[in-house]
Amino acid sequence: MISDIKTTEITERIAKLKSNVLSARSTICTERAGFYTEIYQEFERSPVILKRAYALEKTLKKMTIFISEGELIVGNQSSKLRAAPIFPEYVTSWIINELDEFEKRPGDAFYITGEQKQELKEICSWWKGKTLIERGYSLMSPLNREIHDSGIIRAEGNLTSGDAHIAVNFEKILDIGLGGYLQSIELIQNKLTDSDARFFEKQDFYNALIIGIKAFQTFIRRFETLSFELSQCETDLRRKSELVKISEICNSISENPPSGFYEALQLTWFVQLILQIESNGHSVSLGRMDQYLYRFYKNDIIPGKINEDFALELLENTWLKLLSVNKIRSWSHTRYSAGGPLYQNVTIGGQTIDGKDAVNELSFLILDSVGRMKLTQPNLSIRFHKNISDEFLTECVNVIGKGFGMPAFNNDEIVIPSLIDLGIKKDDAYNYSAIGCIEIAVPGKWGYRCTGMSFLNFMRVFLAAMNNGLDEMSGKTFHIGTGNFEDFNRFSDLMLAWKDQVGFYTRATVEIDTAADLALEELVPDILCSAFVDDCISRGKTIKEGGSVYDFISGLQVGIANLGNSLAAIKKLVFEEATISKETLTENLKNNFEGKDGEKIRQLLLNYAPKYGNDDDYVDKLLYEAYMYYIDELTKYHTTRFGRGPFGCRYYAGTSSISSNVPSGSVVPATPDGRKAFTPLAEGSSPTSGTDTLGPTAVFKSVSKLPTNKILGGVLLNQKLAPSALTNETQKQKLISIIRTFFETLKGWHVQYNIVSRDTLLAAKKNPENYRDLVVRVAGYSAFFTTLSPDTQDDIIARTEQSL
Amino acid sequence: MLTVFNIQRYSIHDGNGVRTNIFFKGCPLRCSWCNNPESLDPAPSIMFDERICHKFGECRRIGNGGIILENDKLVINRDLILDTTVYNNICPSKALIVSGQEKTVLQILQEIEKDIPFYNMSGGGVTLTGGEPLSQGAELIDLIIQLKKRGIHVSAETSLHLPWETIENYVNLIDLFLVDLKHLDNDKFTEYTGGNATLVMENFKKLDETGRKFIVRVPVIPGFNFSSAELFAIIDFAAGLKHVSEINFIPFHALAKEKYLMLGKDYTFGNHRCIEKSELKPFTEYAERKGLISKILN
């Protein structure tokens, strides 16, 4: 069955819908902003949860809806395809400031009309002083505010967006339907007595949920009506019957649990959509889609109610829907998430709760459909485990070979035991899914932001540790250090200085998170998102008030490899070999290696000290030690939900840096690993680009030496793969075998592959120093790409183009 | 001490599974197309990549005029340099490196052991290559014995251009021989490699008589053996041996061009065209007809 699918092309319908989405310009939609503002004005004195319920209700009842030609899955986020709605309750300042710049952005431009600009100006002026970001900043201590503004800690995303980074309980939604949810809310509400300590809050909460879910039902019924009307004037008989079918489906799922695969997928999409109308947080994830949809699929495919081709079309249509969702972020935030991704994750594979391989026909179908579409959404994650079949892995590698960076792998063999160690129930641990990029949570039971809230810039902290606490970029000493590097007599003095500084800043990240959390809880509680996460309904609390079963969030660290490499370079070259004096090093860091002999010093730092990613214990152990000081500190703290219901309410580490390594690097002066000022930092837990010269097995070894069982926020590893590395079956099997070794034996956490593109090769030809790790491997011979002659390089570049 | 110029982990193109290739220095032959010119000299060799040279001048400060600056260009007078190792770790940017490090058996073992989990999962191991690994002497035998003790699979790539007495020592130690068969004609062999084809063919027969299975590897080189007559003869020879498990064709590529430049050597094959896989099809077919399992490596 599977082999047939690979060869077939996407249908004409899907191709057309795909080109519509891809060619749609990003624009702005002001509808939601208008409705929310009107309601907030009208109900200024009402409890916030009710205000938000009314606003959502108005939006869902009044917003423009449409059904595009040919689509099978319906539901739109805003008035036009790829128009980004505005969420004024979170932030308006940057909207006002950047209004005239939207179209001029070098990447991720948004088009807006003059009329809309005017409208937004009016809307935004009303919100002044009332927005989330203003509240969040006012809750930060002046010191933390300064630290935040200095860029050492970045938490902007929390205060300009909703939380999200969550997967709701799709399993239950499909099981009981929206009607079922309404009933269970009413049942609990009826039992509520005024002796309950939180009687009024709970009343408001339940009322809000009921308003929200009913509005959601109305929204679905609007599509029932619209598709029926369209069917009336449709002349094409086939399309006519499709529209009638859509209308029937909407009618049914607005109240009842879905009865088949098509209905289940449509309802899943509606839920996914509605969460992204309610709040503008991203990384709203779909959880284990191949599991909760499987029973519907099986029930339909066996009696022949649907066939595989149709199921594929439905899935592909759904991926296009995911891609149609758009979000406008401030320019400074956009730089942290290049390409405007929304990280809507779909997780497949893994194990059933009794430890069996959970891969089924639908897993294959999802994998293949994602591979056929080659889109940026969904973010597809595979849960690896030791009994996963080679057949499935081969299929994964085939999709990787298409070169769009998917799927990524998470490893059950480390994640599940780590979750159980944390105290997560076994059944839940076995049911985890990826959220956003690589982070993990138990869908439907976990609070927001398992992915973390604030980025801590490790290298700014490290430089402060060398400078008696002075942060040169801001000229401020936020926390007095243990001395200047020149005065350190031993390497251990430096390590202690790091420990002291990172301890301080770790605490500051938690304080900043807390300020953001309090503001989010107070001003922008989510209604539907809370309804669909256990145990919000029975506790009568939003997620932010402590409604979820579990609550763990991660810290986010940027510059892991740079930290290890800097420590190793200093230990070896300054303290052990005395090749570089302390004074010379500090001077060169200050002048960005631009003084006399600066480049020489830099080359020594680059080439004569061990680098993380080469399976060298010297550096790997230093990094482990330094990282543990951070982790030990972080795990001392609690989230704002502590003692209010959820299990956990604790922190763990996380290296997912999305594209933040680039902007994070842009605010860091030169570092002792030989990195020049303001250039990118290393990404996630990957080695610094160009320094891992021993190939993927050495990288795997180094990465697995990190305290991965304590970094449940994710240990992001991006690997480059030459296109030639997947040309035949043997090579694919070898890749699978090293992935297996990394996961089964070394207990690696995550890996994803980027096929080296032509552009990368061109860049490597131009700037060989940054690409020393690029290897061309052929029989009996292998060469670093950068050492090849220019004409050979050109030849390889030309071949790359062909094979991609 | 063993002289090694590269320990390459994750080698996936030669042999089974994921392997670590140990490249040894020194070779009795001088094939004019050689892909690893830095392997030829048994002593460490200086390699210089002008493109990443920052002209720091560290290399000029040592030695007696072996390296000088002429018209703003670095000139390496290799004849004047008696001991290349003084240039070890001199160049900050590693534009100038000394290829070939003396290593103890233990040092090599430590590198090899790092990837044991990968060999185990993939059915891989170690490939000894070079240069001519079998000309390394007694310490190589120590290394192989240590590898065997650890259960690591060992292959060796060899030219067989050695006295049989030397080869014999390895017969029971190496799990899989990958043997080069370059040409049958003595004159041509000598002209292009400086060696003796008869010695190689004799050794092939002796190796065959030991009853151990081995793989025959044919470098297909334009201007040397890339003709039907020559390749058919080579295949016929291989087919006449009893214990050939496979025949592999390795099409010529000129990837090594820059390395010759870095070594200050001429490369007569630098402008030869590469051979496409498809051009070798008739020969793999011919080999199959002769009962040989045949593959094209790339």
Ligand code: SF4
């Ligand atoms: S036998 Fe191999 S290493 Fe020796 S010269 Fe010939 S090609 Fe080069």
